Amino acid sequence: MWLYCHFPQLLLDNRVRLQPDSNTLPLALYQLQGNQSVIVQCNTLAREAGVKTSIQTVMAISLCEQLQLVEYIPEREQQVLQQLATRLYQWAAKLVLYPPKGLAIELSSLAQLYGGMDSVFNTLSREVDALPIKAQLAVADNPLAAQLLAEYDCPVSLNPKESTQLLAQLPIGAAGLGTKTQKHCKAAGFRQLGELIQLSGDEVGRQLGLETQLYLERIQGRQQQSYNFFTPPESFRQSLDLVTEIPHWQGLLFPLKRLFGELEDFLYQRQKVTQQVSIELHHRYEPPSVVPVALAEPGWRGQSFLSLLQLKMESIPLPEAVIEITLVANELLQSEQHSSHFFGVQQHRHETLQLIGRLQAKLGNNAVFSPAMNDDPRPGNNEFRRPAGEKPQILSAAPKRPLWLLQPPQPTSIDLWQLRHGPERKVCGWWDAGDIARDYWIARDKFQRVGWLYFESGQWYLHGWFS
Structure with a gap:
């Protein structure tokens, strides 16, 4: 059935x-x-x-x-x-x-x-x-x-006999026959589909042709059929024609909310997540405006994408009124549940990544990063930027370093400082012609501020402040 x-x-x-x-x-x-x-x-x-x-x-x-x-x-x-x-x-x-x-x-x-x-x-x-x-x-x-x-x-009837009777009562015009075949049927006096079904296959073929004979056999289920069963798509794409042209972002919020709701339902039913979507805003004369929106980590909530889009709206002018919106999500990932949810670890990371996503939407992807260190012993040369959201590098044996480095270091007088820890000698950098030979000290000034000083070539310098 x-x-x-x-x-x-x-x-x-x-x-x-x-x-x-x-x-x-x-x-x-x-x-x-x-x-x-x-x-x-x-x-x-x-x-x-x-x-x-x-x-x-x-x-x-x-x-x-x-x-x-x-x-x-x-x-x-x-x-x-x-x-x-x-x-x-x-x-x-x-x-x-x-x-x-x-x-x-x-x-x-x-x-x-x-x-x-x-x-x-x-x-x-x-x-x-x-x-x-x-x-x-x-x-x-x-x-x-x-x-x-x-x-x-x-x-609707679940009884096969009743369904067969309803089928037989269909008028010829509702039987799915071609226009030419319908004319032949009416000319021959046939008014209902059941009248054709009662005829033998040879009789139907003689009067109406082989194609109609095979079609009637399909209706009665006498022919073995192969079916192309539906497989859910691996991407999401939905378009919405607007009733009236909308010239500003504020007017697009309601239809966008609807589209993101459709995306959320799609991802939830498929148990999928995605990290980036694209909003295509179609205009009457100008080329489509494409606005990418990316989360810091894959998710499925439509409101998360909409919130980030709202932060980007101010910096994206519309060249012309919008007549159609298309929402696209091509890269779908399998949703995973982690046991660390129970201990709140995953929840804390999720909140952090949400903040990163909002900052990137507002400031741009290149303006948000995570600090990290390499093996270069020279202060200022051992720092680099990692993609935002990556786990921080843990240096358990790293010496104490100031949070704020001054660039360039400022000359100072040792009379203003009281040396507390040191010296820490650094003679390195010969491999790239950036060699240094310094003695570093941790010192405190009269305001009880803790600074990082070094002595080089007969001069004291302040290189940074400790928090």
Whole structure:
């Protein structure tokens, strides 16, 4: 048994789901068909004004002057279908896509897992109903038969005999036959699909051709079919057409929040994390503006990315109003749980990395780093920058050093200081012509400040301050 889900207005319903305000106006999607622009989907307000599918956009505008028109893009609708399949994949692994508006789910293999066919159907139908997208469901013993029943919006029945009866009652125009075949059927007096099914295969082939004969055998499940089962994508990409052009960042926050919510759901269902996403802002005339947003460590919370993006907004001017937003996450990693969460170690590191991410978003990636030391014994030459967030280098046997080094060292008088520890002799640097010969001391001045002094070539210098 197969469950077929037909989404008659998938792209339009998904648009309203992401932008609820768009449903407060008459809205329709149009498509160029030859030399004509035709309405293919429309919302309730548009239908109440007389707009319906298959009419030309010129007529639609004459019926409803306030009608908002958006171009229908089949590839975009197929992306939405894949997103729905990804959400349902956690409940059923055997899914087959029928672009651009449908998908089929194999039920028989799930009966034992869910405790019966009724339980399987109730679980899946509940998940489909939870989507704010209109769906027409049907069950039959093969995907094609279920598809015909769902597209005609027949009542759902888990009884195979009742499904067969419903299939037989379908009018010829709803049987998925070509226009030429439908004309032949009507000319021969056939009005329902059941009348064709009752004929022998040879009779159908003689009257309507071999192609129609094979098609009817597929409807009845007499032909062995191979299925290309759906596999969830390894990346995330979702676009959102804006109802009106938005010229400033503040107006983009709400649709961006919706898109990041979709990303969060996608990552959570897949048990994945990602460290970087890209926001593509499409303009009418200018090239798209691409804004990368990177976390200090991989994560899945949409709010984390949105917070960093808000910090970057001030420094990124928009060259033109935005008409479309695309959110992309290509590099997905497996989510891992660590036992150190129990002791709070991981939580502390997570908070540190969140701070690093906010600083990088505000100041730039190159402005935030972690200090580290190498083996060069010369003060000032043994320091370098490591990527922010890396664990600090631990030097257990390192001598005491000041936190603040003066560059360049300042000449001073030994009369102002009281020597406390030293000397520490440094004669090195001959390997790169930067040789030094110094005696370093830790000293205290009259204000009780602790400094790092050295004596070289008959002169005392202050090289740094201890905290």
